[in-house]
Amino acid sequence: MSKIKKLANQTLWYGGSSIAAKFINNLLTPFLTYTAAVKVSDFGNMGLVYSAIPIFNVLFTYGFETAYFRFSSKEENKDTIYSTSAISIFISTIVFTSILWFNQGLFIKATGLNDLPQLIQISIFIIAFDALNKIPFARLRQQGRPKMFALVNVGGIFVNVFFTWFFISYCATHLHQNPNSWIGSFYNPNTNPIVYVLIANLLQSLFTLVLLSKELLAINLKFSTRLWKQMIVYSLPLLLAGFGGVINETLDRQMLRWWLPGENTFRIEQVGIYNACYKLSILITLFVTAFKMGAEPFFFKQAEQDNPQKIYAHVMKFFVIAISMMFLAVTLFMPIWKYFIGPRYWQGLSVVPILLLANMFLGIYYNLSIWYKLGNKTIAGAYITLIGAAITLLINYIFIPHFSYMACAWATFACYGSMMVISFIWGQKEYPIPYVWKKLVAYIVIVVLIFLLHKGIIYWYQPMWFSLLVGTLLFSIFSWFILLVEKKEFQRLPVIGKFVK
16 A cells, blocks of 8 residues: 555656646636637647647657666666667657658648648647657656656646737737737737647747756766667557557547548538547546556556555556546536536537546556556557557548547547457456456446436436536445445555545
């Protein structure tokens, strides 16, 4: 339990700061979806850009962050691991950025943003700066410096939020009232507002790089060719897995634009609606992100201890309990959560429960993936993710023309569910971990049944107060049930145990 407490502490610091950063960043969603200047099609274009950027993020970092954690635990690599990783990323970033810049026409064609080439040009620099930030960020986590990590992470997001508000709201209003203002020297009211959203993102990346300057200056010329070759062999399968992951996670916006019948404006608007509603899975997405940030270095360190499998099993149990509670917290209180996005986007709310379940499966998959990362069998992760990508492509290709973004949601569900099941079955053969999987499956099934029960009750009587009342009652019953079933486990946790007797 002390080790689980340590993971919780790491998740609180590293993941918690990531949650705070992403939550603050996601406050831009209600700001942009309620702002009249940002059309639904504009939000769709933003979704297309941000669905393409992760593809290049994967290419530019080629799995070296995970490789850094894997090889930094070995004493023989202590003096060279950081500089070797950072120099490799620095050189490859220059090469990839040059190639991308001189072939940006292909980038524009792939995203369908022919009328907004500025978005592509700004995106290229965002991708490059984010790649340069990756290893210094990893070093902060590996060295156990959570306060600095949090400062850089959250500080950069505040810059993004501030400049997004500054450009979209303040500059537009101020220039309208004062046409001769100095703001007119850099702000053009006729420019698509999404251009300024990306400029704010670029400023965030630059600011983050400045805050990490001390880590950048710590890079020396100690480059180990031997270590680099080992890291490349380890990380290249992660590159394939990363590409598959991007297809599963973000490329459905592009697929919606490619395969949905109708005029281009209609298709882009559908992307915007789906992109906005996807944000409502934020609670589980943020928790999964936070957990991953804290768990990856923790899992590698525990591998050196006795019987780490028992720790991994306990972590999985508490993880599933947490995300099950979060699923109910969103689905049972949707009348409140929906105000996170503008009313223009509410027609897509039916995708939210499906996407929440999909992200639950993804989080469980991250837990399960420890078997191939510890065993240096990252090619297995690539195979699993590519199977998921094939499922995503197939379902979207067949069903998007008939069901629009609902097909995207179910494809995400099927993809992550399949990856979770395959990883569990395969992993138990290669690296058995005593998961109480029957109990965990039961918890997930129970929360889905509670959601359906709530939906059935409010179908007959729909006032908001009644929906929230029933939701609160059902959530309380499930919470009591979990405390009853897991009473002994909770009593062993220092923070919770004193309240559970």
